[in-house]
Amino acid sequence: MAVKDLFRQELKVVNIGLRAFAEDLEKQDKRVVHVDWKPAAGGDERLQSILERMRKKT
Amino acid sequence: MKTIQEANDDVLERLRLAEPRLVDVKTVSEIVPDADAHTLYHAGPPITWESMSGPMKGAVYAALMYEEIASSPDEAEKIAAAGGIRFQPCHEVGIVGPMTGITSWSMPLYVVNNQKYGNFAYSTINEGMGNVIRFGAYEAETVDRLKWIEKSYAPVLKEVIHREEGIDLVSFIGKALQMGDELHMRNIASTVMFRDFLYARLVELDLPLTILREIAAFLSGKNDQLFLNLVMAANKAAADAADGIFPSSIVTAIARNGYEVGIRISGLPGRWFTTLAPPVDALFFPGFSQEDACPDIGDSAILEVLGMGAFAMGVAPGLVPFLGMHGAENALATTEAMYEICHGEHDRYRSAFNGERGLPLGIDIMKVVELQRSPKINTAVASKEAGVGMIGAGVSEVPLQPFVDALVALDEAIQN
Numbered sequence: 214m215a216v217k218d219l220f221r222q223e224l225k226v227v228n229i230g231l232r233a234f235a236e237d238l239e240k241q242d243k244r245v246v247h248v249d250w251k252p253a254a255g256g257d258e259r260l261q262s263i264l265e266r267m268r269k270k271t
Numbered sequence: 272m273k274t275i276q277e278a279n280d281d282v283l284e285r286l287r288l289a290e291p292r293l294v295d296v297k298t299v300s301e302i303v304p305d306a307d308a309h310t311l312y313h314a315g316p317p318i319t320w321e322s323m324s325g326p327m328k329g330a331v332y333a334a335l336m337y338e339e340i341a342s343s344p345d346e347a348e349k350i351a352a353a354g355g356i357r358f359q360p361c362h363e364v365g366i367v368g369p370m371t372g373i374t375s376w377s378m379p380l381y382v383v384n385n386q387k388y389g390n391f392a393y394s395t396i397n398e399g400m401g402n403v404i405r406f407g408a409y410e411a412e413t414v415d416r417l418k419w420i421e422k423s424y425a426p427v428l429k430e431v432i433h434r435e436e437g438i439d440l441v442s443f444i445g446k447a448l449q450m451g452d453e454l455h456m457r458n459i460a461s462t463v464m465f466r467d468f469l470y471a472r473l474v475e476l477d478l479p480l481t482i483l484r485e486i487a488a489f490l491s492g493k494n495d496q497l498f499l500n501l502v503m504a505a506n507k508a509a510a511d512a513a514d515g516i517f518p519s520s521i522v523t524a525i526a527r528n529g530y531e532v533g534i535r536i537s538g539l540p541g542r543w544f545t546t547l548a549p550p551v552d553a554l555f556f557p558g559f560s561q562e563d564a565c566p567d568i569g570d571s572a573i574l575e576v577l578g579m580g581a582f583a584m585g586v587a588p589g590l591v592p593f594l595g596m597h598g599a600e601n602a603l604a605t606t607e608a609m610y611e612i613c614h615g616e617h618d619r620y621r622s623a624f625n626g627e628r629g630l631p632l633g634i635d636i637m638k639v640v641e642l643q644r645s646p647k648i649n650t651a652v653a654s655k656e657a658g659v660g661m662i663g664a665g666v667s668e669v670p671l672q673p674f675v676d677a678l679v680a681l682d683e684a685i686q687n
Binding site: 251253254255260263264266267268270271 | 274275276518520637640641642643675678679681682685
């Protein structure tokens with residue numbers, strides 16, 4: 214499919230993370246599936262590495 | 272060494288299989304080897320006199336007058352401020368106490384035996400509502416009631432328990448969860464069943480009518496939370512049997528002292544991980560607001576540690592408006608959210624409103640930190656002023672910091 218055809222179709226959106234982006238599209242009557250996702254440990258790299266190390270012990 | 276998964280599976284099994292049985296009533300002096308009249312046990316993690324909240328100080332006054340160590344609140348205050356009292360967390364000696372949790376030498380305690388694993392846990396006898404020590408009251412009536420419980424009610428209760436050769440608590444807990452109690456802030460079903468059980472046996476004791484009337488007035492007066500202390504001791508007996516399994520990341524205690532909240536995990540027994548106690552998101556009684564409130568307080572979060580209270584919110588739609596929540600769907604959503612931070616589910620205790628699914632069980636600090644989602648706690652709110660009492664009820668959320676600190680400490684212990 215040519216890229217230009219993409220813009221002639223109905224949008225099918227999967228929004229990951231910030232709910233506000235999904236809500237904005239919903240207000241414009243666009244179909245959105247929102248995935249409630251946050252980076253592990255709130256994005257704290259030290260805690261992420263600890264969790265990863267501990268998971269290897271499980 | 273076990274893997275974390277193996278240790279957590281072991282902890283979960285121990286939490287699931289606990290068989291709490293009320294086997295006796297004994298005083299603190301009988302159950303704590305190094306106790307003395309100048310030692311008081313309190314809710315939450317360790318705390319100094321200087322840091323105690325208003326209601327906890329009020330409860331100390333009441334306890335010292337009850338023990339006849341002080342004759343007035345002023346004298347009690349001087350004794351405590353001069354360092355004349357040793358303070359220790361209830362949790363560290365197998366006791367759990369609601370709200371202030373202040374427990375002293377002569378107080379009779381429920382003795383709960385975990386029949387599966389052989390260990391014991393204890394809790395005071397709930398005094399009912401009003402000017403009670405757990406909310407920091409220290410009036411003459413408060414002290415008189417404590418004396419009455421010790422001298423008049425406890426011996427009778429002890430006799431009933433002995434005649435019955437113990438009372439199985441599992442059946443009361445299981446039935447109450449099917450009858451709309453989450454057993455932390457709603458205990459009406461459990462209390463009515465327990466009272467019914469007691470009344471049928473009290474009339475067999477050939478007691479003087481005056482005593483029987485006093486006991487009936489106490490049990491059936493403002494005492495809808497009578498069963499709370501029993502389920503707390505039952506859950507403490509379950510949690511203690513699951514404690515000390517290295518390197519488990521499952522929580523075995525959450526407790527608040529009105530100043531700090533602390534957690535303990537099975538893999539690092541005896542260690543507290545603490546931070547400042549949060550305010551409670553509450554519905555306040557008329558005339559009160561958050562400004563009047565003591566920060567979160569009480570050992571009763573042992574309910575949530577065992578998958579009850581806020582974790583079982585889905586079984587208690589009748590409690591929704593009392594806690595300031597909106598709609599039964601939010602109650603179910605609270606329970607759903609708690610599944611995601613738990614290692615597993617109860618086998619025995621199930622939700623009739625959720626396809627008979629077992630209640631969420633075994634709070635895993637790894638999941639709490641990864642999802643940045645804290646356990647929720649259903650709770651009463653005490654006034655920050657001693658003696659005012661309960662001013663509302665709501666839901667608190669344990670701050671993340673203790674879970675982060677426990678995770679770092681467990682990782683270090685595994686490395687070593």
